[in-house]
Amino acid sequence: MGEPDGAAPASPAEGSARIEYELNLYFQMKLIRAFEERVSRLHRQNKILGGVYSGTGQEAIVTGICAPLRDGDFVAPLHRDLGVFLMRGVDPGRLMAQLMGKETGLSRGKDSFLHGGDLEHGIFGSTSMLGSSLPVAVGAALKFQIRGEKHVAVAFFGEGASSRGDVHEAMNFAGVRKLPVIFVCENNRYAYSTPLEKQMAIENVADRAAAYGFRGHVVSGNDLLAVVQLSERVIERVREGGGPALIECKTYRYRGHSEHDPALYRDKDELIEWESRDPIPRYEFYLEKRGHDIRAIREQIDERTRRIVQEAVDFAENSPWPAPESAMEDLYAPSMLPSSSNGKRQ
Amino acid sequence: MGEPDGAAPASPAEGSARIEYELNLYFQMKLIRAFEERVSRLHRQNKILGGVYSGTGQEAIVTGICAPLRDGDFVAPLHRDLGVFLMRGVDPGRLMAQLMGKETGLSRGKDSFLHGGDLEHGIFGSTSMLGSSLPVAVGAALKFQIRGEKHVAVAFFGEGASSRGDVHEAMNFAGVRKLPVIFVCENNRYAYSTPLEKQMAIENVADRAAAYGFRGHVVSGNDLLAVVQLSERVIERVREGGGPALIECKTYRYRGHSEHDPALYRDKDELIEWESRDPIPRYEFYLEKRGHDIRAIREQIDERTRRIVQEAVDFAENSPWPAPESAMEDLYAPSMLPSSSNGKRQ
Amino acid sequence: MEVTYLTAINQALHEEMRRDESVFIMGEDVAELGGAFKVTEGLLDAFGENRVIDMPISESLIVGAGIGAAILGMRPVVEMQFSDFIACAFDQIVNTAATLRYRHGGRAACPLVIRSPSGAGVHGALFHSQNPEAWFTRVPGLKVVAPATPYDAKGLLKSAIRDGNPVLYFEHKRLYRSIKEDLPEGDFTVPIGVAELRQSGKDLSIITYGGTLNQCLDAARIVEKEDGLSVEVLDLRTLLPLDREAILATARKTGKVLIVHEDRVTGGIGGEVAAIIAENAFDSLDAPIRRVGAADTHLAFSPPMEEFILPNSNKIVEAIRSLAAY
């Protein structure tokens, strides 16, 4: 298994490397779950002041999609995709510090939750404006194409965000230029309180790919194995110049829209139904079928994730606040080249 | 045939009324052609100062789509759809005055070309921002639905405009609410200099309807009979609550993007090909097959349209300029109700 | 009855929808949820799905559809879930709505209200704290209001709904539950375009609106007590059109003007107000026109920075003192 704060290794085809890879995915998924549960708790304890959007229940998606990614690939996560940061090897302590607004966080306290991004790990800090990150991911893919780099850009978005005009503009142009970009829709059936059928008149967001001249895929977002198998195949094809792809992952949001939301607009039965499709036991069952001693593994990993998360919390809590005046920093980058004159004609 | 400045009568099923209706469509198409050709000429003579966007070659679309419309229906024309104004019974003189910026024009000289609109005839004056009129048409359709009125809204747009996010947002919501709106794409293969294949990776804009849960139709936009037959059927269905529809009319822009544009980026052969599909001779051929003396009719109608256009030009040229200070008028409507107080607490 | 700022808005919506059938609501999560802040609570039950409409996440469409319905005589009240997202509907507001009547030569109207919860001080960070009002105060054809009290929140919303034009209604989300006021029974409105003198004074004038009104009043109380200063406080309430008479009257009266808003100093409406005064009341001025507002940066998340950035009564007191001493 990889280091706790190391990025998941790219998917090896088979053998013991494959086994290690599969176990690492399990570890990653568990780490995300543990991390997010702790975040929710910290929010209840008023230790995280900003909005907290839990991806609990959707871990298989970020895990499975990010698994085949390489250094230099570009990812624009959704507001619920804290897991992307962990999967790509961002230090959990810095991530926790980010959520608390500390100086050691990704944005140095400037912004909250996931808006900090971490370009060193190829993670774009999306704005709050849903859908607006898709054009950006397309621009990253355009850069890869122009420069002939074998990288891909991945843009996550919700089925709610799919209604934004930016999503259309981005997908259309990606289709025209056959850009190396993968659009990943996490369809969790709700956008805040708004159910699917008020958001769109069709069943699958993936069907929209046809409107842009590329392929759409539907997969169970709660089945890590299925997501990984699909994403390995699709990302490989996109990387090799096959043009864009749209992957729709059917899933469900366990918690409220944000931690403030009791989600009373939802049916209890629905939640029970979906919790019974939880990605973690499902993947454990797979590992068991593969002959692993899942009990022992679970125990060991629970211990490990607990430690990692606790260390992250400790790091974040012990980190200093940013200096008040640092609010005026980081607005502008220095110019690349000095200007040659004072602007007076010589 | 209807009065020159009267709206086309709603389509009668058969008999002599049908004959008259079909002849009137011919007249309308010819009037649009004559009017637009004169407008181009006036532009060359510097008598029209603003941008002029000719719809010559595309007359069958506006004629055929507007034919089944009724009073109270709502139309948002494209920048090339001067014909919509004539079809809906706007006085040609006022329309010409509009293009010249005269006080008697639809916008009293405030705006140029088609942005004036004429809500008395159910015509929305679109802004220049391509695609932005589709949400507006959807809002009109929403009003019809909320109020249970059997009206439809029609929004014209180019295949270029189809790339705008607003188009997506509008179609998606129209699908969700099953609104009485018809989206009409005039696919003339170019957006300014940009050819179809740089605009989209698919062949038919109409195929996008499936992404929104309603039906898309493709029709030759140079075949008036085909457009009318389709639009009668589709508009009837939409009017009766069948939900939105998308009609794509395949056509071609004869002239440059605007009168300033020599359109050197196009192949000459392409133009010749498409001019040979001109909607007017094609429809004349149909009328002939129907047993009409097309020569006589043409002569008579040419004479009539010439007269109407000349009268329009005379009216416009003899109309006064708006007063300079009237630039400050028409910014705000009066309030519906007086405020009850000066805002101090009683 | 004493009601919060939030309840005042909710009441206005209820009452106007009852009064006029053409009033209806569109926005994200406004129906069953009653809005992210519960501003539209109860409306779905009272008026049904045809008049309280949950919309897809399509800000441009929400405003555009509002325009389409408004042209045909409806009076839509649309909601931006947070005012920050208004940037996504920018074209529809500044181009389609603002020019609508003008480009139709006066033969059309667009009675549309766009409600936007705005403002900072709630740990909202960059995208849930914005004060976008000054983007719109430079656009003819629009009206812009920003109430600071429950009374004005209710009265201005009613006026906005009854107005014949697109009105941007910025409600400050920090005020939702933090201020209360006893409102009169029965229908009342607050006219658009009329500022309100919150406190008379003779030494110095503060011109403010929205989220900073109470900070200004606090500051005025402090300097009255501690420095014996008599401060006049003018609440603009409407930002477009500005109440120039009221602005000039207070400037002429005291000769010293401090403009305060939560919006950033640079590009906030304070610049426009200062320019109006410097142009039209120059002879009455006894001191530089000063501005206090958010620092010229984004609304950072971390509390020490948020505190640094935002105006507060201490910073206002300081500015008053330096101006008084001039």
Added chain:
Amino acid sequence: MEVTYLTAINQALHEEMRRDESVFIMGEDVAELGGAFKVTEGLLDAFGENRVIDMPISESLIVGAGIGAAILGMRPVVEMQFSDFIACAFDQIVNTAATLRYRHGGRAACPLVIRSPSGAGVHGALFHSQNPEAWFTRVPGLKVVAPATPYDAKGLLKSAIRDGNPVLYFEHKRLYRSIKEDLPEGDFTVPIGVAELRQSGKDLSIITYGGTLNQCLDAARIVEKEDGLSVEVLDLRTLLPLDREAILATARKTGKVLIVHEDRVTGGIGGEVAAIIAENAFDSLDAPIRRVGAADTHLAFSPPMEEFILPNSNKIVEAIRSLAAY
């Protein structure tokens, strides 16, 4: 060689693309057509389809994609076909681009140039005449420039391309072919953030930029000849950040300030400039600060109204005289 304003821009693009492989162009009709105004003419032939890209009609995508490429080290120069359409890309500019570095804690940069042909006086009417600059001068993280001469057009575009931040570059379309200037051989830049004194004077200062600079110089010549007035003319050139020193220096020197821009008076950057002066150079002022700009309405189409709305040298002369007589 004497070149037009338009050619100066075209030269800057050619030279920067030659200098730096990471510079590339995106926009509607920029490649084969060479742009609606021919500003990008010849670039496709010189640099090929991978660096001069015709885009679909998707302003938000055009800017957003520019941001994505810029983050990864490219230096995109994107074009809005007319600056009016920038409203369609508003969110990407003010939210994604302007906050990018900030929300990444300083560990990211967005070296993006957005070129927008702006301005009135060419019978463009409501949607082909706008001056949108002041929507952006209130947004930290952006820079905004508006050159008034071929020299500055070239030099500022080069600086913008070499800058590490999103720069809005407003080129005035009335100037494209109407002004010419002899440009020096070889590479030169004009620094962002530095205003330029176009003419020294002692009686009165005009502060202006972009499309009205020449009108101001004409007016200054007229009043010099006819009234013996000595007028100082400061060309801001950069609108964000403003050159406060230069603004305050001229205000302190002459004591009388007239601000002129083609943008509307209300909400134009003149308000901000006036406020800076009224706050920081109050003691030096001998007269009210006056503003001349477009009337507070939309840019109407009909020539008599267009004339009524827009500033011109006669209106400026009048303002100078009344200010001088104060």
